[in-house]
Amino acid sequence: MHRVQASIDLKALQHNFQIARSRAKGSKVAAIIKANAYGHGLVQAAKALTDADLFGVTDVHEAVTLEQAATGKPILVLQGMMHPDDLQLVAEHNFQLVIHSAEQLAQIDETFSRLTLKQPLTLWLKMDSGMGRLGLSPHGFATTYKALLGRPYTDKVVMMTHLANSSQTDSPLNLIQLNAFRETETELAGDIHATSIASSSGILSDLPVDSDWARPGIMLYGSSPFDYSQEALRREAFDLKAVMTLQARIIAVKDMHKGDNIGYSSQYICEQDMRVGIVSIGYADGYPSNAPNDTPVMVQGKKTATLGRVSMDMLAVNLSDIPDANVGDLATLWGQELSLDEVAAKTGILSYNLTCSVAQRVNFEYR
């Protein structure tokens, strides 16, 4: 019996992958499992995602960890090289590499003029079409693409971009970005090997994001990338299933009276007599410390809510309407029965951030 448990449903992960695959309409699917598979476990996720065409991770260190799991699938390093030493690992393991800046390209040229490659590499040249983060400007992109194709270390070049607002499908920036990308795609015409545009929100939207590679992340873990207030775009609408269920034990139950204080800083004062459960999970386990009063929690299959400020390893829940609930019962903080997206909306912390933050001291169980 563990104090806090994250149960990871690998069948749900596989199910969600198939949803991504069918929504991606014939594109190849790069499963984004960076950041420890968004907190779910890098190697376990990779081993379960047997149908993925490629895995996307952040840096060469994540790539090496994944390589050791021997899934046999290509690995793409999404932030590319950080240091020339990274390129030794890229060459050794034949990692695919994003190139997002002229500086990276110059360092790659310089390093690969000295290193002998076992085989030429697949490189992903990233365009900043309006995200304002990583990538080369659309201006001159085609010239760089063609130049990269001619390098002795290059096998293929995938032209990629990342959309800033595809979770807000009516944002004008979507079409601005897509137009910038499509213009260069047309300019390169016959030279282009492959393209890649959409992450989860693009894949699930009606935006014209068709390309050779889709790059789903958050949807694989059962969270909808769209605003929770849009009921028609919640996870159920896409048949996404929760992958992580986070649960903790009730370790004390007490009868409180109207006017009693609950927890630090008197964030909650009982408005009436009530039955309160203390659950052994807090911000040191990754539960968000800013969760307001009334953040949803499930106990014995019934929905209730937090009371007062979240402590380091405890929080309080209202058990007034769950009279049978007692010490030893499990409270579910999120999972299939309580949407991670609802907790995200209530706390103002992105679902991505919630699962990535689950602490190492939490017991992870895979089924």
Ligand SMILES: Cc1ncc(COP(=O)(O)O)c(C=O)c1O
């Ligand atoms: C370049 C790139 N592609 C794909 C993804 C996956 O995005 P999402 O988790 O929203 O599907 C990310 C995530 O940040 C990313 O940075």
